[in-house]
Each structure stands twice: as C-alpha cells, then as structure tokens.
Amino acid sequence: MTEPVRIAMWSGPRNISTAMMRSFGSRIDTAVSDEPLYAAYLAATGLDHPMRHEVLASQSQDWRAVVAALLGPSPEDKPVWYQKHMTHHMLDEFGRDWIARMRNAFLIRDPRAVLASYVRKRDDVTLADIGVIQQRELFEREADRLGAAPPVIEGSDVLANPAHYLTRLCNALDIPYTDDMLSWAPGRRPTDGVWAPAWYNAVEESTGFGPPPAVSQPDLPDDLRRIADAALPHYHVLAAHRLR
Template structure:
C-alpha cells in the first residue's frame, strides 16, 4: 500500500526542488499542486497560464480528493503530493485529508516576503499560506522541515524526514537531471526556470533578506505561525 505524502508548503519556498528530490526516488510517483485549478476556478484569480491550468486538472476539489485518496496506477511505494497551503480554501472539505500522511516545508517569513515582493508587489497573509499551514499541522501533525535546514545539509535533513515518514532515505534524492518533467504542472514554463536548470539543491544563502518597509507588518503577522511549526522541525 502506498504512503501518500502530502507536503504542505507556502510559495517562494523550495517546494519544486523538494518535488524533484522525491521524484528522483525509484519507488516514488509525484503529483504537482493538484488543487491549483480548483483554487483558480474558485477565486477567479488571474495567474499566468490560467486557462491551461484550468484545462489540465479537475476544477472541483471533490474530484481532486477522490484521486489523491483512491487507487493509484502501479501502486507506488510513495505517492508524493506537492501542495500549496493557500490552495486549501475554506470551502474545501477537510475529512479526506485524514487519508494522507502530512509533512510541512516551512521558511522564515522575512525571506518569503522579500522573495514574493519581487514577483507580486502586495501579497497578503492568505497568499503566503501560513495560517492554512498551521491549521493543517494542528489537525493532523506530521514532520516539519525548514527550507534553510534542507539547503544547509540536504542529506541529513532528508534522512530525518524520510525516517519520520516511514521509509528509507535514498542518496538519489540529492541530485537529478536538469530539465522539465512530464509530472510538472502546465504552469512550469512560467515558474520553474531555475529548477529546470538545476541538478540539485542550491547552496544555502546566509544573506539577510531585504523586506520593503511596507511589508514588514506582513512578516510580523506571519511570524507566529512560522514559529509554531518551527518549534517542531526535525
């Protein structure tokens, strides 16, 4: 029976690199942001490639939930689901989440906000997904890894994560061939250039983030949610 790992992350994190890492395992099948189309359909938000995203995935969360918890072709040992926490809208039911094994990829809010501000000028707390991430953690628990720890020491951090999830770490998770994957979402051309050029995790950058003064209150609002999960990180 497959271990269905729902990895919950906010934007401007290393979530796609983590998907690459798990996709490099011989026993793992990955799925890329399966709730994205529902999120766009429900909110009406205009993202790059919106029409293609809506055409590529089920537009109703019930269909997504059924696919993520139902029979899997080939019955892989690990089914790795890359989820964005802000895609879990309030209107989405939560009961189906009990059928998944949850994990959490966190990142310091100052770094997230500084990065997000470069691509979208006025993010909100809901855009960053910190409250939703805390909600899922409170309800279901699961291992927590910090992006900074992954970048500082990928092997040790991934080893701890895999052990917490109930399967063995594989050294193959530390590197991958550059380029796109069939499992990438259709939005990849807009967002995945750096991952497509990569062959492993980027080096950790210790430089402090430059947060625009207008967005510092957003960092302060997100900080308690981050701190809550960070207290449990592996």
C-alpha cells in the same frame, strides 16, 4: 492491491517545494503530483495568477474530484506517492477529512524570505497568498489527530545538509532514505504543472539542492514588513517543531 504510502507535503510558495518534489521524484519507488488543487483554488477565488487560463484548463476545478483521485491508485502503481501541496490552496470550503489518509509533513520558510521572493513573480501579495496561517491550521489539526507533532522541515536546513535532513524526514515518514534523493537531471518533467514556465526556471536548471541563501531575513519595504510581522507568529509555531 496494496495501498500506496501517500505523502502530503504542505508548503507555502517560494520555498524549496519544487526541489523537494524533484528529490522524491528521483526515487524509483515514488510517483509525484504537483499542486493538484491549484485549478480548484483559482476557480474558487477568481485570482489572476500567471498562466491562470492554462492552469484552469490543465486540472479539475472540483476539489472533490481532485481528492477522489488523490485517494485512488498511485500513478504507475508506485508504492510511494509524493504529493506537493500549497497550503494557501486549501480554502475554507474545501474538505479536510481526506488529509487523515495521508502521511503529512510541513515544509516551512521564514515569511520574510518568502515575501522577498514572491514579489519577483507577482506584484500584489497578501497574507493569505503565502499560506502561513493555513499551514499552522493544517499542522495543528494533524497534531491533534495524531496526538503528536507531524514532521516539520525547514527549507534552509535541507539546503545546508540535504542528506541529514532528508534522512530525518524519511524516518519520520516511515519510508527508507536513498541517496538517489540528492540529485536529478536538469530540465522539465511531464509531472510538472503547466505553470512551470512562470515559476520553475531555477529548479529546471538545477541538478541538486543548492546552497542556503546568503541572506535569510532580507530587508522589506513597509507594506511587506507588515505582512511578515503578521505571519511570523504562525511560522514560529511550526518552527518550534522542526527536525533538528
């Protein structure tokens, strides 16, 4: 059996990560997986996220079992397997050697915009919740392994010119680009996480990538601005390598 191309897209929350999953899921050659480590993360941290009990019941809570599945046959034996991962789900105690088996890419967004969106879904937020430090750690680990920066893509760039940046991303991942990635049918998918009702209302109404947000750097209250100030240096490390 031919090994699938396993793509791990590492994103923080409140980016266009679900729209990107829709985009790749529109390809006839590609299977998608939605945040496979979410239950393991919630079980290990005890955090109270929306639909926590449903998430815990829907996935394995053992990160080792999750990784074993991610390294196994792809769903429906598709030749490409796109895995949407949240960087904050990668706790220190979760192993990382398996990541070398993936073609890794990094989806970034200005932390100020992330925080302004995140607090609409959860009242409490910490620096760890938005995954920027974890994203930098994963990026630098992969860059050291490869001897070069892995692909980094800015969500607002994709929204501004989807065909251009998806072409660049596919080239960097060594897979062909297809215009099928530009549009999709509205609604929920069987591949969506059980948490979709709490988080995916906008993408479920979409049929493609929307316009970039009118305000990329929103004003924040003092508590969120302190988190943003701590996150920005890590974001800028990745942003320096983003696809142009």
